[in-house]
Amino acid sequence: MSGFHAIRDLSLGRRDAEAALVPKGSIGGRALITVVAIMTFLSSLAAGGAVLVVQSSQDWRAAISREATVQIRPSPSRNMEADIKAVLKTLDATPGVTEIRTLSKSDSDRLLEPWLGQGVNLEEIPVPRMIVLKTSATPRVDFAKLRDAIATAAPNATLDDHRLWSQRLATMANTFVVIALVILALLVTAMGLAVSFATRGAMAGNREIIEVLHFVGASDGFISRQFQQRFLMLGLRGAVLGAGCAAFIFFLASIASRRMIATPSGDQIEALFGSFAIGWVGYAAIATIAALSAAFSGQTSRMVVYRKLRSLT
Amino acid sequence: MVRFDNVGLRYGMGPEILQDLSFTIEPGTFQFLTGPSGAGKTTLMRLLLLSLRPTRGVITLFGRDSSLLDKDALTAMRRRIGVVFQDFRLLDHLTTYENVALPLRVQNQREESYRSEVHELLRWVGLGDRMHALPQVLSGGEKQRAAIARALIVRPELLLADEPTGNVDPTMARRLIRLFVELQRSGTSVVVATHDLGLMEQFEDARRLVLGGGRLHIYD
Numbered sequence: 001m002s003g004f005h006a007i008r009d010l011s012l013g014r015r016d017a018e019a020a021l022v023p024k025g026s027i028g029g030r031a032l033i034t035v036v037a038i039m040t041f042l043s044s045l046a047a048g049g050a051v052l053v054v055q056s057s058q059d060w061r062a063a064i065s066r067e068a069t070v071q072i073r074p075s076p077s078r079n080m081e082a083d084i085k086a087v088l089k090t091l092d093a094t095p096g097v098t099e100i101r102t103l104s105k106s107d108s109d110r111l112l113e114p115w116l117g118q119g120v121n122l123e124e125i126p127v128p129r130m131i132v133l134k135t136s137a138t139p140r141v142d143f144a145k146l147r148d149a150i151a152t153a154a155p156n157a158t159l160d161d162h163r164l165w166s167q168r169l170a171t172m173a174n175t176f177v178v179i180a181l182v183i184l185a186l187l188v189t190a191m192g193l194a195v196s197f198a199t200r201g202a203m204a205g206n207r208e209i210i211e212v213l214h215f216v217g218a219s220d221g222f223i224s225r226q227f228q229q230r231f232l233m234l235g236l237r238g239a240v241l242g243a244g245c246a247a248f249i250f251f252l253a254s255i256a257s258r259r260m261i262a263t264p265s266g267d268q269i270e271a272l273f274g275s276f277a278i279g280w281v282g283y284a285a286i287a288t289i290a291a292l293s294a295a296f297s298g299q300t301s302r303m304v305v306y307r308k309l310r311s312l313t
Numbered sequence: 314m315v316r317f318d319n320v321g322l323r324y325g326m327g328p329e330i331l332q333d334l335s336f337t338i339e340p341g342t343f344q345f346l347t348g349p350s351g352a353g354k355t356t357l358m359r360l361l362l363l364s365l366r367p368t369r370g371v372i373t374l375f376g377r378d379s380s381l382l383d384k385d386a387l388t389a390m391r392r393r394i395g396v397v398f399q400d401f402r403l404l405d406h407l408t409t410y411e412n413v414a415l416p417l418r419v420q421n422q423r424e425e426s427y428r429s430e431v432h433e434l435l436r437w438v439g440l441g442d443r444m445h446a447l448p449q450v451l452s453g454g455e456k457q458r459a460a461i462a463r464a465l466i467v468r469p470e471l472l473l474a475d476e477p478t479g480n481v482d483p484t485m486a487r488r489l490i491r492l493f494v495e496l497q498r499s500g501t502s503v504v505v506a507t508h509d510l511g512l513m514e515q516f517e518d519a520r521r522l523v524l525g526g527g528r529l530h531i532y533d
Contacts, residue, residue: 023406212402215362216463217392218419220384310384 021209021226027202029234032194032297036238037245039191040293043184044246044286050180051282057173064162064169068143070131070150072157083154084129090153091133096141099134184289188296195235195297199227199304210309220309228302235297243290250278250286314340314471314502315361320370322356331356332527334370338504340470343497345513346506348524354506355399357524358475361504362396363387375470392420395469399476399506401460403448409435409455410444413462420467431466437492438462439485453480461489465496472496472503478512486512 070091072083084102091100103111108129109122116122135141143161150157203210213223257276278285315338322331331353338344346354359365360372363379372379374390382390395416403412410431411418417427435444438458448456457480464472472493478486490505490512497503504522507513513521521532 019407019411021404021407208402209404212404213415213419214388215364215391215396215398215402216416216419217388217467219388222419222421 020230021213022202022206022230023209024230026205027230027234028198032198032231032234033238033241035194036191036235036293036297037242039187039194040239040242040290041246042242043187043289043293044243045249046180046183046187047285047289048246048250048278048282050177051278051285052276053176054173055279055281057169061166061169064166066135066137068133068135068141068159068161070133070157070159071128072131072154073128074126075156078154078156080129083156084131086153087131087150087157090146090149091131094141094146094149096135096139097133098136101132103130103132105129191293191296192300195231195300196304199231199301200308202227202230202301203305203308220306223309224302224305227305228298231301232294232298236294238297239290239293242293243286247283247286250282254278314338314375316371316373317360318371318373320360320367320372322353322360322365323368329368330527331360331367331524331529334529336522336529336531338471338502340502341497341500342520343494343503343516343518344505344520344522345516346504346522346524347508347510347513350508352524353527354524355475357529358396358473358504358506361471361473362394363390392416392467393470395464395467395472395501397457397460397464397472397474397477399479401448401456403451403456403459403463405448408445408447409440409451409459412448412459413466415463416467427466431462434462434466435459438489454482454485457481458485458489461492465492468496468499469501472501473506474504475506476508477505478507478509483511487515490516 070087072080072087074080088100088102091097105127108127111130112122112127143159143163147159150159210223213226254277317334317336320331320334321329323329334357346357348354356365360367361374363372363374363382366380375393377386377390403409404415407415413435414424414427414431417431418424432441432444435441438461440455440458440462443451443455443459448459451459457477461474461477464474474493477493478489481489486509493503493505494516513519523530523532
């Protein structure tokens with residue numbers, strides 16, 4: 001419609017020819033918007049939580065994988081200081097090792113304090129000595145080769161590259177992602193059923209309109225597209241509402257965690273989740289969920305209508 | 314164009330309300346369908362519109378056996394048929410203009426391509442100043458004219474009109490029937506179901522299909 005016609009018709013309270021063929025009032029719009037909003041909100045929380053855990057796990061793993069520990073156990077037949085020197089020499093010659101720190105006897109004893117308490121005489125206990133080393137991303141340290149070299153230099157020394165911890169963290173993060181995906185699948189199923197019921201109700205309420213559309217030559221595809229457009233708009237409103245609330249909650253949480261920095265509880269949270277911010281990846285995931293929720297509402301409605309019409313004889 | 318061979322129809326296990334209907338409707342012909350109330354005029358119109366399937370016999374429409382049509386073919390067939398319902402069947406949430414434009418809209422035609430044509434037809438049926446009114450505020454006669462305009466807008470090959478003059482004054486009734494006759498002259502086959510004997514007498518050349526006792530009597 002030209003601008004002149006549009007302005008004239010609007011001024012006269014008229015509408016253009018593309019008025020919706022499925023009337024707004026014929027669908028339980030508010031109820032459906034609320035259902036889609038709740039589903040999108042919960043899906044966004046699940047996705048945001050998964051992003052948070054995966055990001056934190058990546059940070060933890062990056063920190064762990066850049067660090068390794070050599071433990072030298074005391075033995076009556078070995079000279080501890082000589083073994084430490086031999087291991088340090090081996091580490092110095094290893095490409096990829098960027099920093100080496102030898103824990104003193106007192107440092108090693110202090111590591112046992114949380115378990116044994118203070119004031120215990122550790123002279124009688126064979127406390128191992130530790131060497132902490134940091135590695136670079138490139139060149140990467142060949143840990144298998146280094147492990148052999150250390151065993152040759154000091155048979156009592158063992159290398160721990162923290163791989164076990166890294167694997168456990170990866171498993172934990174992957175478990176969270178799987179749980180989030182299962183929650184998403186359940187929510188999508190529930191939303192699909194809600195949209196399906198609403199569509200059937202709308203079809204029953206608009207039976208006469210569907211009949212007239214058929215008589216004037218509308219195809220099943222055309223009619224199902226009319227329902228799709230209506231449900232897409234309803235789904236979009238619900239999805240924006242639900243995703244907006246979820247994004248707002250994550251935003252507030254990130255601000256709150258920043259304000260709690262340097263407090264005991266803030267340190268705990270930071271140790272677990274970093275800054276508790278889901279970042280652009282998390283917000284992009286929430287926006288994607290909102291878009292998919294709306295599209296899913298429209299598409300489900302279209303499929304339900306199309307199948308129902310095709311089954312009519 | 315239309316051929317009925319021994320067509321019968323019953324609802325459920327009830328008696329056969331239409332029996333052994335055999336007739337043809339040729340292209341560019343005009344016929345009145347008449348008969349007493351309850352004789353089955355509307356049912357026969359629904360058979361012609363393919364919204365009912367006969368319980369026996371064969372209906373051939375535009376050269377195709379209607380029992381063999383799939384849904385897409387049925388849709389294509391209906392686009393060649395214009396229909397005026399006795400109860401108008403206008404969509405209450407659409408304006409007169411939108412209702413009349415509906416058959417073109419469902420064919421995915423752009424509004425720019427048909428706007429002037431719809432305006433012209435609405436003016437012709439006397440609804441030029443009611444284009445943007447909703448059906449709720451239209452009189453019975455105005456609704457009927459809007460329903461007729463909706464049936465005519467696609468220039469159908471077959472026009473089915475069920476009591477199209479029931480709610481208009483005699484002058485408008487004659488005018489509408491003349492419009493149907495004009496359509497017939499341009500090649501459209503027209504079937505008008507009516508009770509109005511006076512109107513039929515004014516168009517004596519028209520063929521008469523008379524339903525009575527479930528059977529059809531044809532007066533050419």
